[in-house]
Amino acid sequence: MKHAISVLVNNRPGVLARTAGLFARRGFNIDSLAVSTTQDPGVSRMTIVVEGPDQILEQISKQLYKLMDVIKVLDHRDEPVVNRELALIKVDADAANRAEIMQIVTIFRANIVDISERTFTIEVTGSADKVDALVGLLRRYGIKEMMRTGRIVLSRGPRTA
């Protein structure tokens, strides 16, 4: 089971290494990790997706709180969230399948952001499931390169961390 955890941390050098190191040494598997500054320049926000049983979330959250630079940990288990990921996918696109790929892109409300004689580069935003689905459909045309940002998550409604 995959879980997204939001971690608010002090925006200081070394904090990413402390956090990632904690996951590594406690044997928690990071599926993806996204980090950026927030509205408060002193605070960074990470969304970390981990794989494991539900019980692991509690231990991860408690271990994270032991880091001095961790201000808040949210595991979003009991609340609706907005959950997005961005991917760039470079796919083989020749004359024979261009139209077909463009149709798929339209259905997914994705964008073609770069084009060459032999390739499209597609930008897609959405839930991880949506990105997975698009990647699945594009695979048969030949994906040459791709990069996903990893999930980012905010709670729905007025609630803030």
Next chain:
Amino acid sequence: MKRSTATARRRAGPEDGGKGMKMTGAQALVESLRREGVEVIFGYPGGSLLPIYDVLYDVKDIRHILVRHEQGAAHAADGYARASGKVGVCMATSGPGATNLVTGIATAYMDSVPMVAITGQVPTFAIGKDAFQEADITGITMPITKHNYLVNDAAMVPRVVKEAFYIAHTGRPGPVLIDFPRDVQQAELEFRYPESVDLPGYRPVTAGHVKMIERAAELIDGAQRPVIYAGGGIIAADAQAELIALAERADMPVTTTLLAKGGFPETHPLFLGMPGMHGTAYANFALHEADVILAVGTRFDDRVTGKLDMFARNARFIHVDIDPAEIGKNVSAVLPIVGDAKNVLGALVKKVSANKHPEWRATIEQWRKQYPMGWKGDGLKPQYIIQEIHRATEGKAIIATEVGQNQMWAAQWYPCTEPRQFITSGGLGTMGYGFPAAIGAQVARPDRVVWDIAGDGSIQMNIQEMATAVANKLPVKIAVLNNGYLGMVRQWQTLFFKNRLSYTDLAVGTPDLVKLAEAYGAVGIRVTEESEVRGAIEKAMSVDDRPCLIDFMIVRDENVMPMVPAGGTVDDMLVD
């Protein structure tokens, strides 16, 4: 001309309001240590610490103990902290000096010992350039410190030192490292010492949840076969009085882990001995048969539990710990209580009913009679030696140990009655810990007799600290239980590897330890017969101006018993 730091102390500080006093980073560090009440630093100088050592040259109110290896500094600071309850301070230069502290820091981290380690670092402009004696010590110690700092601006010094001490001794104590580049030591700042810390991500919970404490009291009141399983948190929280009061009121037998030795008086009728691998049979049976276990300040270490899913399987656990991450880490508790052992036990005493469990106590007494602690055979026996040390010191000595058979025999045969009396590396199991830790303990407690119970293997791991003890006239006593083996590993090879003694025989090559002690200017005594034991211990006790080492040539093949093999259960316990 050097500025007197004593003057700095009078003039600087927030009470002056307005501008702080100008000083260098090195001066600010020393002044900050003074504000934290530091009396002793265990250290070893080097290129990246020269500005700090230059300040220390004039300082009279902070004692600097020059060790002979940085690992000795870390263990001595740790022993000082465990014996006194204060934060231990050690210092080493950049690169190899800093990496030599690592084992000592990891030892303190595993056993939750409050420590501040200060390291020199190459100048900020050289960091990351593979400069001479550069090591990324904040990176290296990230997993073995509670927190660490790289001070890249002299203005940070007062805040960082204030935070480091606060973090080290509050909540679940632990080591904090401050890495201090040389140019920052020389840079100027305006010194103002903060009165409080601002750490939004760090708020240890010390008072237990009232409702949970009430439910715990109900569970204890309803128990037929209750046991208290107490760990190092009892000592850290200074909770001996509360523990005794609770055990007596609820009539609960108590087992204390290696790190909690002395947290409950071992002479008390409710005392069960130590649990786990080399614990008493009756402590292990009591845990196995208990219906309610109150686990306090303990982390269900594998050396206590053996096979985890078979551990105390008839019991419901109430787990009290100051570190929320310990609760539910190894076992799930029906009642988790986050809080300080002193506060929670103090609150619990007021809620539990006075109770008696005559049947349960009788069952335990039966086990005690059936499986008493003892030893068999003739010759110079380690258990006898430790009993004699106990007798000669009237049970009042501070006992440090190395790691292995010596450690387990010391734990089994030197009953303690006071907290901070037994100083040992439990979690990391660091050979070479005991002697420098004994030095730290003797510095912290000059009024007490300090013994290091050692083996011939481990004493050689930090024997160089003999020079530190001699130079500082520290009358630490060292009892080497010399069996010419890396004894505990030899025991495992005998029991579990068909007695194939692969590289555990140390007899050839071990120096004459008596001559070695004498070469350092210490006293050395050799004992080969049981009849010589008392005289040798008496002689050691009479030496008060230098260390004294007794080389006890014990029987070679003695095993530590009882023993629950690693990953085993009480059913697998070997008793002799």
